Amino acid sequence: MPELTREDVASWDEADPLLSFRDEFELPEDVLYLDGNSLGALPKKTAARLQQIVADEWGRDLIRSWNAHDWIRYPRRVGDRIAKILGAVPGQVIAADSTSVNLFKLLGAAVGLGGSRTGILSEEENFPTDLYVAQGFSGFLGTCRLKLVPRTALVTAIDDDVAVVTLTHVDFRTGEMHDMRELTRLCHERGALVIWDLSHSAGAVPLHLDRDDVDFAVGCGYKYLNGGPGAPAFLYVAARHQEAIRPPLSGWMGHEAPFAFDTDYRPAAGIERHLCGTPAILAMAALEVGVEIMARADMEQVRAKSKKMGDLFLRLVDETCDGLGLTPAGPRDSGKRGSQVSLRHAQGYPIMQALIAENVIGDFRAPDILRFGFTPLYLRYVDVWDAAMVLKRILESGAWQRPEFQKRQLVT
Numbered sequence: 001m002p003e004l005t006r007e008d009v010a011s012w013d014e015a016d017p018l019l020s021f022r023d024e025f026e027l028p029e030d031v032l033y034l035d036g037n038s039l040g041a042l043p044k045k046t047a048a049r050l051q052q053i054v055a056d057e058w059g060r061d062l063i064r065s066w067n068a069h070d071w072i073r074y075p076r077r078v079g080d081r082i083a084k085i086l087g088a089v090p091g092q093v094i095a096a097d098s099t100s101v102n103l104f105k106l107l108g109a110a111v112g113l114g115g116s117r118t119g120i121l122s123e124e125e126n127f128p129t130d131l132y133v134a135q136g137f138s139g140f141l142g143t144c145r146l147k148l149v150p151r152t153a154l155v156t157a158i159d160d161d162v163a164v165v166t167l168t169h170v171d172f173r174t175g176e177m178h179d180m181r182e183l184t185r186l187c188h189e190r191g192a193l194v195i196w197d198l199s200h201s202a203g204a205v206p207l208h209l210d211r212d213d214v215d216f217a218v219g220c221g222y223k224y225l226n227g228g229p230g231a232p233a234f235l236y237v238a239a240r241h242q243e244a245i246r247p248p249l250s251g252w253m254g255h256e257a258p259f260a261f262d263t264d265y266r267p268a269a270g271i272e273r274h275l276c277g278t279p280a281i282l283a284m285a286a287l288e289v290g291v292e293i294m295a296r297a298d299m300e301q302v303r304a305k306s307k308k309m310g311d312l313f314l315r316l317v318d319e320t321c322d323g324l325g326l327t328p329a330g331p332r333d334s335g336k337r338g339s340q341v342s343l344r345h346a347q348g349y350p351i352m353q354a355l356i357a358e359n360v361i362g363d364f365r366a367p368d369i370l371r372f373g374f375t376p377l378y379l380r381y382v383d384v385w386d387a388a389m390v391l392k393r394i395l396e397s398g399a400w401q402r403p404e405f406q407k408r409q410l411v412t
């Protein structure tokens, strides 16, 4: 492989078709932000939009804003914008609640459609909230068996009892990506529905939910969609399933006529029945700004840059950190990787703390994973280069051994 220089990498930035998106985000000059897979950066327009909605819509127009500014249809409006990013036609996505809550709703929907099948199948490696929600749901129902198997045993575990398989598309620890199309096909062939958690996929990799015949999906608004801390999540239900579903969290906002104040629940037509309570309007407005930016980006360009950044980082780690205790935790093949690179090191926690102290921000996932997220809209190739050089310096100098880096914080 020819020697690569920082100048070479800087020339990639000059030719980057996504480069101008960086100007749409507030980023501290001295920070290399490799954690947009956990919390996306702040779009420049967000503060002004929030100020406007607070002053004009909430402050001046008060409760009239539900109609005057169409607050009531905000979850659907933002959902339709997200649908584009997911490869779905409008009318199948809403923005609401958290990913965990939406998962509960969709487990209820899927098991309800399962007929005599009542089982839920997932992989042991799934994100913990997905496992905990499935455990809570099956325990609450009492009649629904939850089966957790290793990733490698998934397909053979889809037996006649499985109503729904619930999976995360891109593994939060390793970045390994499932083949959504093929797994969905296999689940259907065996008579099961599928719920995909797209928290690490939406805005990170091209998605084709309609084309791939996906049944259900959920995902976070605060990661690659840049909706802000605790942003509303999203939920997708394929049009073909919608009318048959009776939502388990049947709140008034999902009623056919919330302001009729009927005694009995009647589901709203289509996707809106998956709303439960009053939407968080301020948070929805912030999410809309992030989603609007993402929806303008060409996802094929995003993917190409994300792969190239991940490959660059892995190459630099191979070349400069050899013998310093790092091993890749996920695929080297960029086609099988989401938009992150994960590295194992026995001292992963203090090393990440030392990186953060040097303004190279990634995160740590127990027991030993250093996680670096690549967000093509606002990260440059030179940032990847510089981050790798700081990592090398910290490992070579042993700077991570300082006592202040050993203390575990609540959030890692």
Ligand SMILES: Cc1ncc(COP(=O)(O)O)c(C=O)c1O
Pocket (backbone or CB within 6 Å): 098, 099, 100, 101, 127, 129, 130, 168, 172, 197, 199, 200, 220, 233
């Ligand atoms: C794959 C995955 N699903 C769900 C969540 C959590 O979702 P929420 O906190 O919105 O319920 C996360 C958070 O990082 C995640 O990575």
